[in-house]
Amino acid sequence: MLELRTREHLRRLEELLRQQDLWADTPPDVSALASTAPFACDTLAFEQWLQFIFLPRMYALLEAGHTLPADIAIAPMAFHVWQHQPERVALIQLLNDLDTLLNEPR
Structure with missing residues (x-):
């Protein structure tokens, strides 16, 4: 059930990123993806991190049947980045919902 809801x-995150024109057609340079900074904040925009690092890793965990992260906090970063952009409220809320889902006791 957790896997299905996740x-x-x-999917909804990807849909919202596309609807809000935050989806890139071309991936960033490989070196930008290799960042070790939280959210790759030194090399990527937050939406790029979501698209090119977070989503692929989460889908890979799901496909492989691995345990999903149980201590996650993405919404605070989304709020930090997008707090002055009212059009991003749905994205922030969705990420908050995902944080809540993954942080529920298992």
Whole structure:
């Protein structure tokens, strides 16, 4: 059940990123993806991190049947980045919902 609900949140995230024109057609340079900073904040925009690092890793965990993260906090970063952009409220809320889902006791 957790896996199904997580997959639904991830699909919705991708959909919202596309609807809000935050989806890139071209991936960033490989070196930008290799950042070790939280959210790759030194090399990527937050939406790029979501698209090119977070979503692929989460889908890979789901496909492989691995345990999903149980201590996650993405919404605070989304709020930090997008707090002055009212059009991003749905994205922030979705990420908050995903944080809540993954942080529920298992």
